[in-house]
Amino acid sequence: MKVIFLDIDGVLNCKSTPNPRGFPYIVDPGLLARYLHLAASTDAKTVLLSTWRHDPAGQWSARYYGVPFFDVIPDMPQNSRRDEIRAWLKGHPEVRRYAVIDDEDDELDDLPVFQPSSKTGLTAEIAKAAAAYLNGETEECLRRNWFVRSCQNLMSRFRRKES
Numbered sequence: 765m766k767v768i769f770l771d772i773d774g775v776l777n778c779k780s781t782p783n784p785r786g787f788p789y790i791v792d793p794g795l796l797a798r799y800l801h802l803a804a805s806t807d808a809k810t811v812l813l814s815t816w817r818h819d820p821a822g823q824w825s826a827r828y829y830g831v832p833f834f835d836v837i838p839d840m841p842q843n844s845r846r847d848e849i850r851a852w853l854k855g856h857p858e859v860r861r862y863a864v865i866d867d868e869d870d871e872l873d874d875l876p877v878f879q880p881s882s883k884t885g886l887t888a889e890i891a892k893a894a895a896a897y898l899n900g901e902t903e904e905c906l907r908r909n910w911f912v913r914s915c916q917n918l919m920s921r922f923r924r925k926e927s
Contacts, residue, residue, distance in 0.1 A: 766808035767862040774867030774882030789825035795885040802891045806898035812836040844871035878906045
């Protein structure tokens with residue numbers, strides 16, 4: 765089985781996603797279509813790693829918009845997303861290939877990460893690279909630069925200490 769660990773904010777919505785009423789949970793139809801094509805072309809199942817997973821309204825909204833997730837990673841507030849993903853994978857030995865699509869880095873450096881900017885969301889370039897990885901055509905990931913990821917990791921540590 766192939767799995768995509770999917771974030772939503774900054775991946776399936778971005779700075780230019782229309783949200784006239786300021787709803788907390790919104791998905792950009794174009795970015796979702798790009799993601800659905802990626803999932804279909806790789807025959808990958810979706811596991812939600814987005815903070816939307818913590819709120820029943822967030823999960824309902826993801827289903828409403830058509831995000832095809834079948835599970836969520838565990839909620840481990842004192843741990844990184846990397847640890848949450850690894851905990852989920854430990855319980856699912858049938859996974860033979862996976863990718864993480866997240867605009868934030870929370871100690872994900874040793875995982876196969878495809879990291880869009882929250883300004884653009886999931887781009888065609890990132891979707892194509894993730895598909896090639898999931899289909900075993902390459903081992904290359906597509907990450908933001910070292911400095912951005914280091915700052916994101918530092919911010920994630922502060923957020924965990926506050927919770």
